[in-house]
Amino acid sequence: MSETLEQIGQQAKDAATELARLPAEAKSEILTRCADSLLANQEAVLTANRADLTEASGLKASFIDRLTLTPGRIASMAESLRQVAALPDPVGEVLSMKTLPNGLIVGQQRVPMGVIGIIYEARPNVTADAFGLCFKAGSAVILRGGKEAIRSNEAIVSIFRNVLGAGGVNPHVLQLIMDTSRETARQLMRLNRFVDLLIPRGGAGLIQSVVENSSIPVIETGVGNCHIFVDESAQAEMALPIIINAKTQRPGVCNAAEKLLVHQKIADSFLPAVCSALREKNVELRGDAAAVRMIPGCIPATDEDWDTEYLDLILAIKIVRDADEALAHIQKHSSGHSEAIITENYTNAQRFLHEVDAAAVYVNASTRFTDGYEFGFGAEIGISTQKLHARGPMGLKELTSMKYIIYGSGQIRP
Amino acid sequence: MSETLEQIGQQAKDAATELARLPAEAKSEILTRCADSLLANQEAVLTANRADLTEASGLKASFIDRLTLTPGRIASMAESLRQVAALPDPVGEVLSMKTLPNGLIVGQQRVPMGVIGIIYEARPNVTADAFGLCFKAGSAVILRGGKEAIRSNEAIVSIFRNVLGAGGVNPHVLQLIMDTSRETARQLMRLNRFVDLLIPRGGAGLIQSVVENSSIPVIETGVGNCHIFVDESAQAEMALPIIINAKTQRPGVCNAAEKLLVHQKIADSFLPAVCSALREKNVELRGDAAAVRMIPGCIPATDEDWDTEYLDLILAIKIVRDADEALAHIQKHSSGHSEAIITENYTNAQRFLHEVDAAAVYVNASTRFTDGYEFGFGAEIGISTQKLHARGPMGLKELTSMKYIIYGSGQIRP
Numbered sequence: 001m002s003e004t005l006e007q008i009g010q011q012a013k014d015a016a017t018e019l020a021r022l023p024a025e026a027k028s029e030i031l032t033r034c035a036d037s038l039l040a041n042q043e044a045v046l047t048a049n050r051a052d053l054t055e056a057s058g059l060k061a062s063f064i065d066r067l068t069l070t071p072g073r074i075a076s077m078a079e080s081l082r083q084v085a086a087l088p089d090p091v092g093e094v095l096s097m098k099t100l101p102n103g104l105i106v107g108q109q110r111v112p113m114g115v116i117g118i119i120y121e122a123r124p125n126v127t128a129d130a131f132g133l134c135f136k137a138g139s140a141v142i143l144r145g146g147k148e149a150i151r152s153n154e155a156i157v158s159i160f161r162n163v164l165g166a167g168g169v170n171p172h173v174l175q176l177i178m179d180t181s182r183e184t185a186r187q188l189m190r191l192n193r194f195v196d197l198l199i200p201r202g203g204a205g206l207i208q209s210v211v212e213n214s215s216i217p218v219i220e221t222g223v224g225n226c227h228i229f230v231d232e233s234a235q236a237e238m239a240l241p242i243i244i245n246a247k248t249q250r251p252g253v254c255n256a257a258e259k260l261l262v263h264q265k266i267a268d269s270f271l272p273a274v275c276s277a278l279r280e281k282n283v284e285l286r287g288d289a290a291a292v293r294m295i296p297g298c299i300p301a302t303d304e305d306w307d308t309e310y311l312d313l314i315l316a317i318k319i320v321r322d323a324d325e326a327l328a329h330i331q332k333h334s335s336g337h338s339e340a341i342i343t344e345n346y347t348n349a350q351r352f353l354h355e356v357d358a359a360a361v362y363v364n365a366s367t368r369f370t371d372g373y374e375f376g377f378g379a380e381i382g383i384s385t386q387k388l389h390a391r392g393p394m395g396l397k398e399l400t401s402m403k404y405i406i407y408g409s410g411q412i413r414p
Numbered sequence: 415m416s417e418t419l420e421q422i423g424q425q426a427k428d429a430a431t432e433l434a435r436l437p438a439e440a441k442s443e444i445l446t447r448c449a450d451s452l453l454a455n456q457e458a459v460l461t462a463n464r465a466d467l468t469e470a471s472g473l474k475a476s477f478i479d480r481l482t483l484t485p486g487r488i489a490s491m492a493e494s495l496r497q498v499a500a501l502p503d504p505v506g507e508v509l510s511m512k513t514l515p516n517g518l519i520v521g522q523q524r525v526p527m528g529v530i531g532i533i534y535e536a537r538p539n540v541t542a543d544a545f546g547l548c549f550k551a552g553s554a555v556i557l558r559g560g561k562e563a564i565r566s567n568e569a570i571v572s573i574f575r576n577v578l579g580a581g582g583v584n585p586h587v588l589q590l591i592m593d594t595s596r597e598t599a600r601q602l603m604r605l606n607r608f609v610d611l612l613i614p615r616g617g618a619g620l621i622q623s624v625v626e627n628s629s630i631p632v633i634e635t636g637v638g639n640c641h642i643f644v645d646e647s648a649q650a651e652m653a654l655p656i657i658i659n660a661k662t663q664r665p666g667v668c669n670a671a672e673k674l675l676v677h678q679k680i681a682d683s684f685l686p687a688v689c690s691a692l693r694e695k696n697v698e699l700r701g702d703a704a705a706v707r708m709i710p711g712c713i714p715a716t717d718e719d720w721d722t723e724y725l726d727l728i729l730a731i732k733i734v735r736d737a738d739e740a741l742a743h744i745q746k747h748s749s750g751h752s753e754a755i756i757t758e759n760y761t762n763a764q765r766f767l768h769e770v771d772a773a774a775v776y777v778n779a780s781t782r783f784t785d786g787y788e789f790g791f792g793a794e795i796g797i798s799t800q801k802l803h804a805r806g807p808m809g810l811k812e813l814t815s816m817k818y819i820i821y822g823s824g825q826i827r828p
Contacts, residue, residue: 017745021769104779106789113801114771192625196801211606215626217802238824245826331431353819355435357528365518365822374827375520387527387610387815388631389803401801405767408779410652412659413788
């Protein structure tokens with residue numbers, strides 16, 4: 001493909017203008033047809049994926065796993081497209097409308113973002129997910145996926161573009177950058193004239209690189225060094241299942257708990273049961289000096305531990321003097337993702353909610369709920385740990401912008 | 415001052431944590447005292463300003479004008495601080511709160527942004543304005559103003575920091591970067607660890623430089639190449655005052671009209687009156703071939719004209735075939751600021767509101783209303799022409815972020 005990034009950008013912008021005018025029903029219909037066509041043409045996708053896998057043989061098992069497509073995984077991709085098709089359309093909603101003293105009627109209306117760029121790793125399922133969400137939100141999307149998945153991505157994109165063309169929609173609402181060199185990724189990050197928003201999806205290195213190099217606004221989905229603070233007044237029978245759930249239900253994700261802070265007054269009575277339950281789940285325990293003294297076999301935590309997102313069956317435990325020390329520790333080490341307090345103390349609960357600076361702050365619940373589906377958004381493009389535009393789980397609404405619409409009757413400014 | 419940017423950043427972050435806990439009343443009280451103290455100490459500010467002006471002598475008159483402080487201008491700065499003090503506090507508002515099927519109560523709460531960086535030119539009034547807005551919104555601010563105003567800025571900041579200290583507030587909520595080299599500006603733009611948001615205030619060159627070099631999220635306040643489209647069905651007696659107002663009421667600002675599109679069917683009858691009224695206001699008229707034919711003395715517009723924000727008493731006029739051509743022209747040349755249609759045709763009005771992609775889209779009103787005060791925000795930090803986080807006039811709310819607060823009763827994720 002000899003298209004330049006400039007051409008891709010211009011095509012996306014033009015297509016986005018047309019897409020913004022497409023009615024909600026037409027968008028849903030297209031997404032449903034994309035799901036059908038993906039299933040009908042799954043052999044082509046699997047063949048392309050096998051070619052990708054052949055070339056990638058020798059790479060890490062977890063990498064290969066993420067790259068691999070199966071009929072089951074393709075069925076999941078199709079099902080996700082159907083779910084997104086069925087969601088309410090976020091575009092057009094008027095958030096507020098009021099009449100000014102001079103008679104101007106000023107409303108704030110949700111509109112498509114325009115053109116969204118997605119930079120991601122060799123995960124072909126993201127190709128379908130990202131297209132589905134951006135399309136439903138009324139935006140054209142430019143995809144730049146990992147080079148190891150290029151054949152799979154091309155096969156998926158080709159199926160969707162055929163559906164778009166057959167449905168009378170400009171296929172440039174979905175474009176895949178075929179040149180997977182670092183240079184094109186960098187060019188994409190400077191394409192401000194055409195691209196309104198860039199979302200990196202992947203590991204910390206990818207996200208860091210996009211944040212540092214992009215002149216386009218970026219939504220950053222970051223790490224989760226999530227804490228649970230068990231206060232003096234916590235109910236042990238409530239705290240224990242929350243800790244086990246937050247640590248072990250799915251340890252490799254960003255909303256899993258990585259740190260446990262325990263009030264010193266209950267450490268003696270509480271820790272034996274929770275540590276034994278964690279060990280039954282094969283969780284490695286690390287701790288500060290006090291925790292190491294209390295917990296047999298607990299490994300001393302290093303300074304680095306307190307800032308580390310393990311994404312693994314490891315938990316670091318710190319005994320704290322009081323809520324003040326817990327809050328100070330969280331403030332210092334939190335990655336701003338999800339933080340929880342387990343307490344029966346009203347004042348400490350309210351204080352924790354008020355003072356902890358994170359995307360999601362919990363009283364008496366597992367941090368694992370920080371998720372677009374759990375929050376009822378019906379879909380999720382990621383979890384933002386930055387403060388601009390979107391913070392926490394991002395659904396369709398977070399992929400939109402707004403504009404002011406003003407109905408006048410001849411008003412001029414005095 | 416030998417502080418490094420890192421130190422300034424760390425100090426701002428720590429001070430922001432304290433400020434986030436300061437009650438609304440205390441913040442208002444501090445801002446009122448800052449206004450009082452600014453007036454009480456205005457001689458120190460005027461003396462510093464005279465020193466800045468001495469050094470700046472020889473620079474452009476408009477530059478000197480923006481740099482100059484007078485007792486009247488200081489009184490305005492104090493009055494702005496009082497107005498901001500009196501506004502409702504944006505922090506703490508819960509935007510929505512709902513109970514999920516599993517009993518979790520999930521709310522979305524407005525919280526301070528954290529640390530905001532402002533990069534601006536030699537306009538000492540911005541020093542007071544930016545501090546007032548950021549402080550009220552609960553955020554620490556790092557100011558990096560133009561080097562020609564450094565003494566004036568230092569004097570103003572010193573007065574405010576004294577008030578902060580005397581009021582028991584960490585003075586690091588307001589810090590001025592004394593080293594005004596380009597290098598420190600660049601360092602500030604990469605201070606992601608400490609700074610949550612960067613706002614450039616100034617000309618296109620400054621904004622472009624920040625957008626290109628910052629790895630911190632930026633809110634861009636951009637140019638306004640604003641159009642007014644006079645449709646076939648427009649009432650001439652409504653269109654004329656709107657055009658005169660939008661072009662001449664304050665031509666040097668971003669929401670002033672720069673282009674006039676006139677439907678061909680009414681051009682003959684409408685243009686003579688409007689052109690004569692514009693010329694009475696000393697507006698230079700440029701136009702496309704058809705406009706040049708119709709308007710005596712009209713200067714032919716170049717291709718560049720259609721993309722130019724004049725910020726001056728110049729208006730370029732284009733005769734269009736119909737609404738389609740007007741919309742296509744606006745889509746191609748709009749800077750996404752403010753666009754208006756004058757029409758009595760219901761369908762064209764709704765279509766214009768729906769299809770034009772700009773921060774503010776008007777029917778039958780002057781583009782000059784795109785302004786935080788006019789929209790009833792009580793204050794304005796600028797007008798965003800980008801699509802992320804804030805679009806259009808930005809008041810206190812646009813300087814805040816949000817977080818999810820979740821009240822549980824032992825919920826774990828199945």
